[in-house]
Amino acid sequence: MNLTGTRAAPKSSAAGEQIAKPVDRFREYRRMWATFRRSYSSMAGLVIVSIFLIISAIGPWIVPFPEDALGSIHLERKLEPPSATHWFGTDEVGMDIYTRVVIGARTTLYIGLTITGLAMLIGVPLGLLAGVGNTWLRESIMRVTDIFLSIPGLILAIAIVGALGPGILNAMIALSLVWWPGYVRLVQSKALSLRNETYVEAARSIGASNFRIIFMHILPNCMSPIVVKASMDMGMAILGAASLGFLGLGAQPPYPEWGAMISIGKNYLPDWWWYSLFPGLAIYFTVLGFNLLGDGLRDMLDPKQRS
Amino acid sequence: MGRLIARRLVFMIFMLVGLMAIVFAISNIAPGDPARLAAGPDATNEMVEKIRQERGLDKPIVTRFVVYLGNLTQGNFGVSLHTKRDVASDLARYFPATLELVLYAIGFAVLVGVPLGMLGAVFQNKWPDHWIRFVAVSGVALPMFWLGLMLQWYLSLELDLFPLGGRLGIMTPRPETITGLLTVDSLLTGDIRAFREAVWHLVLPSLALSLPALASIIRVNRAEMLETLNKDYILNARAQGIGAFRIVTAYALKNAILPTLAMIGLRFGWMLGGTVLVESVFDFPGVGLYATKAAVSSDFDPIVAVTLVLGACFMVVNLIIDLLYALLDPRVRSQI
Amino acid sequence: MKVSRRIATTLFAGAALMAGSFMALPSQQALAAEQVDDKLYMVIAGRQPVSHLDPALKYDLAVRMMQQQLYDALVKYEGNPSEIKPWLAESWTTSEDGLTWTFTLAKNAKFHDGSPVNADAVIYSFKRTMAINEGPAWMLEGFVEADNIKALDEHTVEFKLNKPYAAFLSFLPWWYVLNPDVVEANTKDGDMGKGYLLENAAGSGPYTLERFEQGTAYVLKRNDDYWKGFPYDNDRMGGVIYRLMRESAAQRAALLKGEADIVTGLSVEERQAVEKREEIQTTSLPALTSFGLKMNTTKGITADVNIRKALAYAYDYDSFLQIMNGEAKLQTSPFTDAVKGMVPVGSMPTRDIEKAKEYLAKTDHPDGGFEIDYVYVEGFELERQMGLSMIDAFKDINVTVNMIPQTWPNMVALGSKPDTSPDLLAIFTTPVSTDPDAIAIQYHPSSHGKYYASHFLDDPDLNKMIEDARAETDWEKRVPIYAEIQQKIVDLQPEIFGMMRNRGMAHRTWVKGYEDSPIRMGGEIDFYPVHLDPNS
Numbered sequence A: 001m002n003l004t005g006t007r008a009a010p011k012s013s014a015a016g017e018q019i020a021k022p023v024d025r026f027r028e029y030r031r032m033w034a035t036f037r038r039s040y041s042s043m044a045g046l047v048i049v050s051i052f053l054i055i056s057a058i059g060p061w062i063v064p065f066p067e068d069a070l071g072s073i074h075l076e077r078k079l080e081p082p083s084a085t086h087w088f089g090t091d092e093v094g095m096d097i098y099t100r101v102v103i104g105a106r107t108t109l110y111i112g113l114t115i116t117g118l119a120m121l122i123g124v125p126l127g128l129l130a131g132v133g134n135t136w137l138r139e140s141i142m143r144v145t146d147i148f149l150s151i152p153g154l155i156l157a158i159a160i161v162g163a164l165g166p167g168i169l170n171a172m173i174a175l176s177l178v179w180w181p182g183y184v185r186l187v188q189s190k191a192l193s194l195r196n197e198t199y200v201e202a203a204r205s206i207g208a209s210n211f212r213i214i215f216m217h218i219l220p221n222c223m224s225p226i227v228v229k230a231s232m233d234m235g236m237a238i239l240g241a242a243s244l245g246f247l248g249l250g251a252q253p254p255y256p257e258w259g260a261m262i263s264i265g266k267n268y269l270p271d272w273w274w275y276s277l278f279p280g281l282a283i284y285f286t287v288l289g290f291n292l293l294g295d296g297l298r299d300m301l302d303p304k305q306r307s
Numbered sequence B: 001m002g003r004l005i006a007r008r009l010v011f012m013i014f015m016l017v018g019l020m021a022i023v024f025a026i027s028n029i030a031p032g033d034p035a036r037l038a039a040g041p042d043a044t045n046e047m048v049e050k051i052r053q054e055r056g057l058d059k060p061i062v063t064r065f066v067v068y069l070g071n072l073t074q075g076n077f078g079v080s081l082h083t084k085r086d087v088a089s090d091l092a093r094y095f096p097a098t099l100e101l102v103l104y105a106i107g108f109a110v111l112v113g114v115p116l117g118m119l120g121a122v123f124q125n126k127w128p129d130h131w132i133r134f135v136a137v138s139g140v141a142l143p144m145f146w147l148g149l150m151l152q153w154y155l156s157l158e159l160d161l162f163p164l165g166g167r168l169g170i171m172t173p174r175p176e177t178i179t180g181l182l183t184v185d186s187l188l189t190g191d192i193r194a195f196r197e198a199v200w201h202l203v204l205p206s207l208a209l210s211l212p213a214l215a216s217i218i219r220v221n222r223a224e225m226l227e228t229l230n231k232d233y234i235l236n237a238r239a240q241g242i243g244a245f246r247i248v249t250a251y252a253l254k255n256a257i258l259p260t261l262a263m264i265g266l267r268f269g270w271m272l273g274g275t276v277l278v279e280s281v282f283d284f285p286g287v288g289l290y291a292t293k294a295a296v297s298s299d300f301d302p303i304v305a306v307t308l309v310l311g312a313c314f315m316v317v318n319l320i321i322d323l324l325y326a327l328l329d330p331r332v333r334s335q336i
Numbered sequence C: 001m002k003v004s005r006r007i008a009t010t011l012f013a014g015a016a017l018m019a020g021s022f023m024a025l026p027s028q029q030a031l032a033a034e035q036v037d038d039k040l041y042m043v044i045a046g047r048q049p050v051s052h053l054d055p056a057l058k059y060d061l062a063v064r065m066m067q068q069q070l071y072d073a074l075v076k077y078e079g080n081p082s083e084i085k086p087w088l089a090e091s092w093t094t095s096e097d098g099l100t101w102t103f104t105l106a107k108n109a110k111f112h113d114g115s116p117v118n119a120d121a122v123i124y125s126f127k128r129t130m131a132i133n134e135g136p137a138w139m140l141e142g143f144v145e146a147d148n149i150k151a152l153d154e155h156t157v158e159f160k161l162n163k164p165y166a167a168f169l170s171f172l173p174w175w176y177v178l179n180p181d182v183v184e185a186n187t188k189d190g191d192m193g194k195g196y197l198l199e200n201a202a203g204s205g206p207y208t209l210e211r212f213e214q215g216t217a218y219v220l221k222r223n224d225d226y227w228k229g230f231p232y233d234n235d236r237m238g239g240v241i242y243r244l245m246r247e248s249a250a251q252r253a254a255l256l257k258g259e260a261d262i263v264t265g266l267s268v269e270e271r272q273a274v275e276k277r278e279e280i281q282t283t284s285l286p287a288l289t290s291f292g293l294k295m296n297t298t299k300g301i302t303a304d305v306n307i308r309k310a311l312a313y314a315y316d317y318d319s320f321l322q323i324m325n326g327e328a329k330l331q332t333s334p335f336t337d338a339v340k341g342m343v344p345v346g347s348m349p350t351r352d353i354e355k356a357k358e359y360l361a362k363t364d365h366p367d368g369g370f371e372i373d374y375v376y377v378e379g380f381e382l383e384r385q386m387g388l389s390m391i392d393a394f395k396d397i398n399v400t401v402n403m404i405p406q407t408w409p410n411m412v413a414l415g416s417k418p419d420t421s422p423d424l425l426a427i428f429t430t431p432v433s434t435d436p437d438a439i440a441i442q443y444h445p446s447s448h449g450k451y452y453a454s455h456f457l458d459d460p461d462l463n464k465m466i467e468d469a470r471a472e473t474d475w476e477k478r479v480p481i482y483a484e485i486q487q488k489i490v491d492l493q494p495e496i497f498g499m500m501r502n503r504g505m506a507h508r509t510w511v512k513g514y515e516d517s518p519i520r521m522g523g524e525i526d527f528y529p530v531h532l533d534p535n536s
Helices: A003-007 A021-038 A040-062 A066-070 A097-132 A135-149 A153-164 A168-194 A198-205 A210-246 A258-268 A274-301 B002-027 B034-039 B045-054 B061-073 B087-122 B127-141 B144-158 B182-188 B192-229 B232-239 B244-282 B287-296 B300-328 B330-335 C002-023 C061-070 C119-132 C135-139 C168-174 C180-185 C248-257 C268-275 C305-314 C318-323 C353-361 C381-395 C408-415 C437-443 C460-471 C475-492
Strands: C034-036 C039-046 C075-078 C083-086 C089-094 C100-105 C144-153 C156-161 C207-213 C217-222 C237-244 C262-264 C280-286 C290-295 C328-330 C370-377 C399-406 C424-429 C495-508
Touching: A021 A040, A021 A274, A040 A066, A040 A097, A040 A274, A066 A097, A097 A135, A097 A168, A097 A210, A097 A258, A097 A274, A135 A168, A135 B002, A153 A168, A153 A210, A153 B002, A153 B244, A153 B287, A153 B300, A168 A210, A198 A210, A210 A258, A210 A274, A210 B127, A210 B144, A210 B244, A258 A274, A258 B144, A258 C248, A258 C268, A258 C381, A274 B127, A274 B144, B002 B061, B002 B300, B034 B045, B034 C408, B087 B127, B087 B182, B087 B192, B087 B244, B087 B287, B087 B300, B127 B192, B144 B192, B144 B244, B144 C248, B182 B192, B192 B244, B232 B244, B244 B287, B244 B300, B287 B300, C034 C237, C039 C248, C061 C207, C061 C217, C061 C237, C075 C168, C083 C089, C083 C168, C100 C119, C119 C135, C119 C144, C119 C156, C119 C180, C135 C168, C207 C237, C248 C262, C248 C268, C248 C495, C268 C280, C268 C495, C290 C381, C305 C353, C305 C381, C305 C495, C318 C328, C318 C381, C318 C495, C370 C381, C370 C408, C381 C399, C381 C424, C399 C408, C408 C424, C437 C460, C437 C475, C460 C475
Parallel strands: C039 C237, C039 C262, C370 C399, C370 C424
Antiparallel strands: C034 C039, C075 C083, C089 C100, C100 C156, C144 C156, C207 C217, C217 C237, C262 C495, C280 C495, C290 C424, C290 C495, C328 C495
């Protein structure tokens, strides 16, 4: 195939259409963006996620007490209520909560990306294999997937973290291990439906290898649903990690993590409400942002599933 | 249909054995020494060894797995190192509490979610709709444990409307155990006071637990109702003088059943997992708390048993939902 | 649009009906304590479940708290400082060589079923615990054989020790006496009543077990016929309910709301917050518990005593006091203040960066630049805060701290082997005896493998002193040896000696008679003298 053909997934491999394609695609993108922009909630999601990403990027440079995120303690000012100096108050060892919430965005982004990333890394290849492989391979992959899907995720994650020991890394491993089956299901069903499409059949008939078919035809066409699911999953993964943090199985101090902050802050409710309120709000808005963005992306990329 | 159920059930057994193998393997990565833990902090090394041998903890993992499977076929789930009791009797004590909590949460999500979703559709893009959509998007974004703490603080302590936690007042006489579900048992034994109290204790935890499911149910029902409202037959029905109440019950509700069922199936696993969080906030003595305790104390037998029971529960619920689907939707039925 | 409105009204009505059915539930009258037939049941809200009640199995604060109410032992710890008081044993004598102990039992002592507590019951109970060989069995292991406990008559029991054991008496308060008839009647398949005693009691204590609802509440009924009577005059006291509440916010709420009369396990902040209320009182008492950071003396960077000294001098001890809002006292010896024979050690390190650097200069890392692992129990707030303060303090000598939270089992396992024992391990220890041997033995190789000996200290001189001191029965002769032992331990610096934190609890003002005793663990209450006085 020529260079144009490798760029993206051709919906049809008829050679005559290739010249017109770039224009079509541009128009397609414009239409998608218009769909997206029309919805307030999608835009709100985009804005929230953008703010979140910016904060994650420049966090350490905009906070008043950057050293507080690395465990610098000031016992003389512990548990102070919000004030002009400490916008969100201070915690039980005198660290500035505003600083920790802002820098916690990095940790959260890192958690979310790692969990969804690992889950995709495990799930997508397995899903592809199950989708295009022979019956035996498909059955064995899907049955293992079913087993993992048959147990409530949080319970399995707790069992894993309980065994490995608490800590952010272990929490992420545990959550990735309970997250990947969703991707297998998604990709496998998509791949199954695609593999009998005409153009895949055509590619196969001209002797394209399985490997080539997967990467040239099937994977690109699975991208939209994967992106939508990943955006939704970012939010869920953040919630999941926060839940493990709440149970005391989350992050390792002194690095700020919202779930762990709530877990400690809950002991200080309600007299020292600011301690758990602000990390709680941060989780809420971030998850909300990713969910709204995910909804918007779905409406945009996958109009058939629109609700 | 009967053969389908049989096949699914046989398949479930294989899945459960696989699940056990996974959990068994996971629990064994732990560096923790359960025998030493069971013996207590001051125990001598000989005392630790004695417990290790008694419990067979010195055997290789494969041997222990086979022994465990063998015991399981005789209904023996092993013994908890922590509570020193049969895991089976522990589960019999804690599982009904969790089941009751989850059932009430589902009930709440359906009873509130379906009408709210429909209301949203009827008022599309007006203020009730905005609020309802706000609930729907917030529901999945709010940390459940956080909501629980807030509800507990405001409704229970500040307004004194609900108890802080537990399943019944401490000194309230317990109804005789029949099913283990307090609200059912109290009704069966005609103990109205216990029934009212048990329900009253369930309100806050089930509210907190139901939120994600509630949100999903609102969403699907709103979408479904929007579609229904735009259908010709609704206008037709109205034109024929059929009342609003009939329209809702006869057409809209019927359409709401399938997507709601699907959502319950989808959310059920997370709800079972969520009990861990909610039970901890409301001191609800259920299987979630038991599992957490077991996980952080390297108590193998209970961990395996809990995942097994919850896994089985999850599979059964999904089987039931699939069957209901088949019963209610002729299109699906023909596919099976 | 009319259709829509009608549909909306219908739906609204439906939703309101649903919501209403949930709301229209009884509202609770604010009961200060639970009342049953005009009797008052005191409610204690605590966090730790009572895993079982069997006196021969593993004990923790919740288990011991319940056992102390249901059972009696030969002697009992009471008061501040904790002293051994005669209980089932009215009096006792020791032979010259310290090997024979003879106890005379109270004649009026009786079990809950009315049968007398006699010498046979005492012997049966000791033998049972030794045979099961769990729980308190370690306390007498190697010193007393089951066959050497004999009944001289109905009310006299004689113990013959293998070798003199100074701390012998100080362990007996944890050997509870069971009713042999009840245990035997409930023995299944030769389990010595283990199955039955998990959730049932067979004792003679001031309370009887009314209900054991695992994971929720444990209800004790006052034994109005208690053979020893009660130290207060209040017939309305009906019993005690130990109610589990896992979140401290809920605990405090329960206390303020009047759903709980006593709340244990609150942090200093929380205690000081509820204290402001008129109807709440708090207590605060330095406990026998020590908080220290054990260092692995056999492996890794802390194997070098100069590194250990450097860390000990770099540590910011004042942060202990600040974190505890002043409700703590720094240790001046490896022995806490409540331990008999404790003497302050002059050379105990305090924060002194110059000295820390001097010691560091003697090591392979004269300028620091290394990392140390600090392992602590996940969820243990105080230990986490100590870690944070350590990060700050060790920066001054260019040492990086790696905080590693672990679950309790994993931590115990790590600390049980010299190869895996971490550089620094945070340990709270509450000895079960006020005898100095209970602390000294923690620095003896016989403790290796237990979590509090994760330092794996093995010093021949120290070992000999510890062995000598425990075999000596003359208290006057033991005192100087223990002074030397304390000095020696400080010299070896197997840990950064920390603080004795005050532990306390909050209760409503109508709770009377409460007395803390340092030997009790944090959150462990002896209900015997406690009662409710609603008229105050």
